Structure formats: structure tokens, C-alpha cells
Amino acid sequence: MNSAGHSEATAPRGLELTPFRGLRYDPDRVGSIAAVTSPPYDVVVRPDGLHHLQDADPHNIVRLILPQATTPAARNEQAADTLRRWLAEGVLAVDPEPALYVYEQRHADGMLQRGLIGTLRVSEPSAGVVLPHEDVMPHVVADRAALMRATHANLEPLLLTYRGDGTAAEVVERAAEGAPLLSTTTEDGFGHRLWAVTDPGEVARVQHDLAGHQALIADGHHRWATYLRLRAEHASPGPWDHGLVLLVDTARYPLRVRAIHRLLHDLPVARALAAVEGLFRVRRLAVPVPEALDALAEAAGEGNAFLLAGDGDGFHLLDRPDPALLERTVPADRPEAWRTLDATVLHAALLAHVWRVPEDDPARIGYIHDTAATVEKARQEGGTAVLMHPVREEVVRDLARQGVTMPRKSTSFGPKPASGLVLRALDV
Known part of the structure; x- marks a missing residue:
């Protein structure tokens, strides 16, 4: 060398x-x-x-x-x-x-x-x-x-x-x-x-x-x-x-x-929902995918929000996370723009703390770009699809210039x- x-x-x-x-x-x-x-x-x-x-x-x-x-x-x-x-x-x-x-x-x-x-x-x-x-x-x-x-x-x-x-x-x-x-x-x-x-x-x-x-x-x-x-x-x-x-x-x-979605292979939707009870507001949406994504976009405009799917034709909208959950799980040594990212909250609070799914174990979690494919695979295998809302490009650039990396698979350009x-x- x-x-x-x-x-x-x-x-x-x-x-x-x-x-x-x-x-x-x-x-x-x-x-x-x-x-x-x-x-x-x-x-x-x-x-x-x-x-x-x-x-x-x-x-x-x-x-x-x-x-x-x-x-x-x-x-x-x-x-x-x-x-x-x-x-x-x-x-x-x-x-x-x-x-x-x-x-x-x-x-x-x-x-x-x-x-x-x-x-x-x-x-x-x-x-x-x-x-x-x-x-x-x-x-x-x-x-x-x-x-x-x-x-x-x-x-x-x-x-x-x-x-x-x-x-x-x-x-x-x-x-x-x-x-x-x-x-x-x-x-x-x-x-x-x-x-x-x-x-x-x-x-x-x-x-x-x-x-x-x-x-x-x-x-x-x-x-x-x-x-x-x-x-x-x-x-x-x-x-x-x-x-x-x-x-x-x-x-x-x-x-x-665009967003990159998560597929939790061995976590059924019912168990995922039971674990978040009292930590997020949860609403059942009996609507097609486009309308569910519209509801996700509206909720994401006001704070952290996620869609869960896999237990039938509907969706579950998670939003309004408990501030106490975020305070004890999201690292405080990063810029606010990083701490409030949906991907940050997903990985730090939900995956690591609530659902205990290792983010780097391919047997437990998959990262899929296509929305319909994520939902269909979750339904086929009895797992949970976690659908994300995309991050704005200016947020990505600002964090990158500060030398701050986002959680893995946060964006899809x-x-x-x-x-x-x-x-x-x-x-x-």
C-alpha cells in the first residue's frame, strides 16, 4: 500500500x-x-x-x-x-x-x-x-x-x-x-x-x-x-x-x-400496534394506498407520522408520539432537524426501544423503495410494513453540510x- x-x-x-x-x-x-x-x-x-x-x-x-x-x-x-x-x-x-x-x-x-x-x-x-x-x-x-x-x-x-x-x-x-x-x-x-x-x-x-x-x-x-x-x-x-x-x-x-419503506419480517401488525399503545395516536384507515399516503402526508406536516400495513386491506396511521418517549430515546446531541426526522424517531424510538428490531439484521428488517411491494410482502408473510413520508431535499443538504448523517435508508432520490x-x- x-x-x-x-x-x-x-x-x-x-x-x-x-x-x-x-x-x-x-x-x-x-x-x-x-x-x-x-x-x-x-x-x-x-x-x-x-x-x-x-x-x-x-x-x-x-x-x-x-x-x-x-x-x-x-x-x-x-x-x-x-x-x-x-x-x-x-x-x-x-x-x-x-x-x-x-x-x-x-x-x-x-x-x-x-x-x-x-x-x-x-x-x-x-x-x-x-x-x-x-x-x-x-x-x-x-x-x-x-x-x-x-x-x-x-x-x-x-x-x-x-x-x-x-x-x-x-x-x-x-x-x-x-x-x-x-x-x-x-x-x-x-x-x-x-x-x-x-x-x-x-x-x-x-x-x-x-x-x-x-x-x-x-x-x-x-x-x-x-x-x-x-x-x-x-x-x-x-x-x-x-x-x-x-x-x-x-x-x-x-x-x-421519495421515501424508503421498512418491512419488519417477523413482527405481526397486531403485536406492533399493541406495543405502541399509549405512545402514539393510532387511527385505522380503510382506504386505498393513495388515500392512505395522502393522510400520511397531512399528518407528517404536523409532526412524526407512519403508516403500518400488513393485516388486511387497511392501514394504521401512527402520529403524535409521546414527548416523553422521544425525550428518553432520541439522542440529544444532534441538531433539532435530525432529532425530528421521521427516520430518526423510527429507528431510535420504535425499532430500538418499542419493537426491538435490529436495524442491520436482514432477517428481521428489509428496506424497500416500492410502496405497493412493501405492503404486499407484509401481507404475504404476516409481517409489518412501515410506510414513510419523504424528507425535503433542503433538509438533507443542510444536515450533510453540517457533517450529520441521517439514519440509514432515509431517502430515495x-x-x-x-x-x-x-x-x-x-x-x-
Whole structure:
């Protein structure tokens, strides 16, 4: 390990985005580009969503990001073997020259997002260049690190946001006027297009704009923590000094913020409700999901609120927590904005104190982005779905700038980049 190199790699010098030779599917070797894409690994609902993606095309990227085998070592070896085979068969091919990739997502509802995919120099949190806003689960970081070591690749970009001076955005817009490398529409209704920026002058304009700026991790805290771990393990300078990211200027393209819900596998709703008696106000809602979420939003506007589901077609709205409960369970050494977060109250008061569910035990708790899937899985297995209301983006940014991390899986920024459009092999 070259400690001097690592010191250089973590020096605070702003965002450093570098072109790379992208690894992309050959459209002539797969059924369709849409059929080989996947949501990010942590968004795929398992097992149903995983099986659906595997069946969509034998070369779907999910076979790399979520390989299926009986042991972790076997899963990682399988992913590495699959990647080597697809490269040998020409299913995946390396682009001829390094590029920054302009990536566009567009939806009929009016959503348009464009950003830049490149390799970003990995810097420690103390550098203040990349700001995390959520805690991570060590076992997930270990899992992602083992997969990256085995494949020697960054298989999907994480999502970062920043606010630039416009120069990089102008490069993005100019690139989007040309013919794309690929254009496809996935089954969720999003259109995806990709362009390559190879002109040295345009790349320099992007890099000049990014210098001196910091970025917020919108999605991919575990992958960023993985980049940090792997960079520390390898000599510097080297390919592990950088990680694959999608960087979006939210001054031009604001993201949407959604909640991530909890699935408590072995806690029936009746037992969850009995435990909170006298600690929260509880109201039964015999309404469809959209109306229940509206009621949650209204209650969350006045204080902490949660929806429980899993014992039938209705919901249970929890709000107005007992102040004495919060006083004895929520740490007092953090800013008020952190202490009053729904995720803070959920983890500190309900999970740790009332329900006694370990937040990092996957056998006890799951984190699911899709509302309907969370409710359905709770009903199927007799557990409890805890539906959350999203946090405002300005709250996330303010806490991140203070160096305060939110409870794990507090937010879901989107739209998230589709996995499978461009990968990075570290040895090319």
C-alpha cells in the first residue's frame, strides 16, 4: 500500500471527474438494450423482481450485480465468470476511446434529467468534497466490496448531485443535440439516451466547472463506502483511486425525493400496534394506498407520522408520539432537524426501544423503495410494513453540510440511473 499516494488521492481539490473507456452491451448480441437493464441492486425487489429481470434476457445486468448462488464466495465467482464470458463472447465491449458520458432520462410525466457519467476521484469524508447524508450497513459494504474485487469492475454508477456554474451543463446540452450512442425505453416508461463526450476541450470545460464544487450522495452510500474501502486496500495511484458515478447538476435538473419503506419480517401488525399503545395516536384507515399516503402526508406536516400495513386491506396511521418517549430515546446531541426526522424517531424510538428490531439484521428488517411491494410482502408473510413520508431535499443538504448523517435508508432520490447502460472495467 502506498500511503503517500493515498494522501495525495484524498487531498481536497474539488470534484475531479475523469473520462474512461465505457463497457457497453453490443445491441446485436442481446435481445434489446432495455431487456438487459435493471434498477440499482438495492432497488430490485427480491425474489419476484429478480426473477423477472433474469427472465427478461439471459444477459440482464442483474446476473452481475445480484448473482445467485448458495454462498457469497460462489456468488462473486459466478459474477466474475459471467463478466469474463460476456467479454469473450462480445456481449459486452469496451468503447474505443475514453469519454465522459451524457446520460438522459425522460418520462411522459414531464420528468427530464441529464447528467454526466465518469470516474470520480475518491476522497475521504474529511475532505468535504463528497457529502454522505446517510449511515451505511457494514455487511452491505462488505458484500459490494467482495463483488467489486471479484469482477474488478464498477458495475453501476452511484448518483451524486451538485450545483455548478453552468459550464458543464452547457456541455451536456450540446452533446444531447447529437445522435446518441443508444436510445431505449424501459418497462417503467422511462426513456434513456447516452452520448459520449470525447473532445478534450469539452472535457476540460466540465472539469473546470467541477473544480471547487462539492457533491451530495443522492443514491449509493454503500457503493461510495465500498469505493473508500477498496481505495484504501490498493496501491495509489491506480484505478481504485476512482469510482463510477453519475453527476447531476440539480440547479438545472432537480431530483425527486421519495421515501424508503421498512418491512419488519417477523413482527405481526397486531403485536406492533399493541406495543405502541399509549405512545402514539393510532387511527385505522380503510382506504386505498393513495388515500392512505395522502393522510400520511397531512399528518407528517404536523409532526412524526407512519403508516403500518400488513393485516388486511387497511392501514394504521401512527402520529403524535409521546414527548416523553422521544425525550428518553432520541439522542440529544444532534441538531433539532435530525432529532425530528421521521427516520430518526423510527429507528431510535420504535425499532430500538418499542419493537426491538435490529436495524442491520436482514432477517428481521428489509428496506424497500416500492410502496405497493412493501405492503404486499407484509401481507404475504404476516409481517409489518412501515410506510414513510419523504424528507425535503433542503433538509438533507443542510444536515450533510453540517457533517450529520441521517439514519440509514432515509431517502430515495430519483430518478435513479438504470444499471447496464455503461459499466467500468478497472483493467482497461
